Amino acid sequence: MKERHTLLEKEGTKSVLASLISIIIGLLVGSILILVVGAFSDNLGLGSAWEGIRLVFFGIFSTGRNAAGALTWGFNPQSIGNMLFRATPLILTGLSVAVAFKTGLFNIGAPGQYLMGTLATLAIALGIPSTALPGPLLWLLAFLGGILAGALWGCIPGLVKAFLNINEVLACIMTNWIAANLVTWFFDVNKMFQNTVENTKTSYIYKTAYGRTFVDGAWTYVDGNGVSTAKLGLDKLFPGSQVNAGILIAILFAILVYILMTKTTLGYELKACGANRHAARYAGVNDKRNIVLSMAIAGALSGAGAALYYLSGNTEFFWSTYQALPATGFNGIPVALLAANNPIAVIFTGIFMSMLNIVGLQLTKLTAYNEYITDVIISVIVYLSAFSLVIKMLLTSRRKHREAAAPAAVPPAEPAAPPVEPAESLTESAPPAEMPPVEAPPAEAPDAAAEKGGEQA
Amino acid sequence: MRTMAAENIIEMLHITKEFPGIIANDDITLQLRRGEIHALLGENGAGKSTLMSVLFGLYQPEKGVIKKNGQEVKINDPNDATALGIGMVHQHFKLIEVFTVLDNIILGAETTKAGFLQKKEARKKVEALSQRYGLKVDLDAKVEDITVGMQQRVEILKMLYRDNEILIFDEPTAVLTPQEIDELMDTMREFAKEGKSILFISHKLNEIMAVADRVTVLRKGKYIGTVDTKDTDKQSLSNMMVGRPVQLEVTKAPAQPGEPILEVKDFTVPSKAHKKNAVNNVSFQARAGEILCIAGIDGNGQTELVYGLTGLEKSSGGTVTLCGRDISHASIRHRGEQMSHIPEDRHKHGLVLDFTLEQNLVLQRFRESRFQHMGFIDQRAVREYAEGLIEQYDVRSGQGPVTRARSMSGGNQQKAIIAREVDREKPLIVAVQPTRGLDVGAIEYIHSQLVAERDKGKAVLLVSLELDEVMSLSDRILVMYEGEIVGELDPKETTVQELGLYMAGAKRMDMSRKEGEGA
Known part of the structure; x- marks a missing residue:
């Protein structure tokens, strides 16, 4: 059948x-x-x-x-390794956009959530003395902090949408810039995070490989004392590249999101809200809660992307972001669109987008x-x-x-495909149906009109 | 009787129109005489609309010819149809809501001088037409502000303005009050008398018997026959239409009302459109074992009443008690524990169209421990449950439980909703226009389901705009007019005419005493 x-x-x-x-x-x-x-x-x-x-x-x-x-x-192990490394945050921002899409929301706020995730991750990883906690614990704390910050930042457009019915796109764009300025302000004020060891660079934050250490009666940052994501042998597989276990975590997240959306009651509710908010409400689903939840999950994923990127230990953050939002956040949108919002497909489209990045570098290097x-x-x-x-x-x-x-x-x-659809349903796929599909097109149009009429009533 | 009665103005001969996988019109012949009212009767999906779309130039038939006055014509698009004098009032009006009535009428046929609109001339012509046929419209009102009845008159004037002589009416009475229907019938007769020819699409047998000269019946895309209305009756027409003897009247035993299930007191729901309350101080009871019907013309607060009762919208006053519990401020989910709701708009509320049939069948129940373990949906339990319902309620679809709801026919979508709601076994069933847009066979089925539920001791609150349905299905009728209940009637003792007067606000009872009839 x-x-x-x-x-x-x-x-x-x-x-x-x-x-x-x-x-x-x-x-x-x-x-x-x-x-x-x-x-x-x-x-x-x-x-x-x-x-x-x-x-x-x-x-x-x-x-x-x-x-x-x-x-x-x-x-070329180096290229492929770097491709996987750069794909890590893209997969997560892609998932972020895809989850929101499934709930009928356009999360254009991934850059802001990504920035807030960056802020929290770096503040935790660099703020807590590396001697105070075992490395893996500090890493985990920073990772979770990034996720939480992203989630909270994602909640804002969600709350505004759910309770004030303000378009999430507008709220997202505004919170993006708020995040950008907030991050710049934070690192501007907290000078201790600014990288002064490699003084050829300005406006960069220490890599997380630098740990906050007490040396000769003063706090300073020492390379190698900080945290960085475990390599799990991937560096042996792709020597010379930056790849680490982050890509595996990203893939794990994609699988978890897939399970969430297809196998759980929560995913069912979220999708019902996205596909037809009215029907979801009718069925007793709390649509407001689901909108906020969906944006929180989306934000958490973006935050996780930021955390994994900066916790690698060898990536530096240019903190003067108030004029530019991180492209990784925006690139989550094409990653999700190319994947048709399928979480598993996001893994591949994320890797593809990062491949283009590597290609660009090769182009510059070789031609x-x-x-x-x-x-x-x-x-x-x-x-x-x-x-x-x-x-x-x-x-x-x-x-x-x-x-x-x-x-x-x-x-x-x-099974017969339904007859030519009226223009307004052009973007809808036309699943085949065996039953003679009601009347020919004009009969379908009234339904659409009836829907409209219903809303007016 | 009519001088040119035998002359065919339009002939559609052996029309065949196919869509992938389905023959919508299979060798259909329709002959329209000058000055006659010709009804086109058939169930949903019988091919009426397709046939009219062919005549109006929206589709090209694969086979067959169209002749006007004996001459073969080719109708490639609606402009050709208009040039041939063919006009159509669509079931759902094609008006621009923010334009005035006059602008809508002249749109596409504007008189211009050097590129400038000549509205004055147009206004004169429209006014003359409006007066001549008694089609009262307010030319300067915006379409969004006028009643549905007036919108229809605008559509009719549009045809007249274009000097059409062949007028197609697609289910024109669906949105009208009984009185407005009578007026429309008179107008149609007037047109016919003047030699205009009318094609009247309907599945309401009463109206066809009342106004049409001849009827052509279609069934599943095939031509069944053409009969004179004076030689036939409703029963044989419906048998032709459905292809088997149909129970036109609902058969049911007298109601045995029991305990009150739903008690509504001084219930008020604010309107979204204007400052007045959409539902104003309404009180009533629905008892176990009865079908209580809320009758009224569309837009008199029935929708808001149901939204208020089911929790889709917030009420602003009064109390609702369901099975002894005050649910005035309960959540939708909480209310759903005691109430089934067959919603008015099956696409907006009833179904998630992009979900599969099985997902739709557990729309409220997916949280029950039967269908989920620790938050993970038990797909097999859902599948088994869906297959059971599909079989029990004969819901037909292309791929069974995994069919997308969107691809199902309207009747089967509605059956799926009914199956879901009835199977939840709640003491109260709120059914809003459960048979809207469905064909006779499906209506018969849904009516029998509702009666069966009543006989099981459930309270059924039916909201319907169809007078036939109100009269035949209900045990008690409440009439709503402008947000208030203006009458309580016994369907066995009242008449359609009397009901119509209450619906139009011409008559009302003092509901606080429930006796005596005020003017």
């Missing part, structure tokens, strides 16, 4: 296909850009353009240049192009990821067209 669709007709397949098409179009647009820039640039030329294009597609497998100056390819080309590619993919719904719809309608053109090709047992 269930397995009547071919693989191609499954919703999941369509989502994956739509995302892949977005990605490929994005990469192609990037290639065209590289070609154009190369052709019109004196120091690049078409030869470099060809190299650039190959790097855009396969840069993760680039191993540099050989003696003859040609690009060499192969397994005269700069990494911003990959930013353009990322932006194109971001735009197209929003289109992935449209692409999915096109995939669906193309199939319908074929069926309409050749009705004989449809086996009699095949």
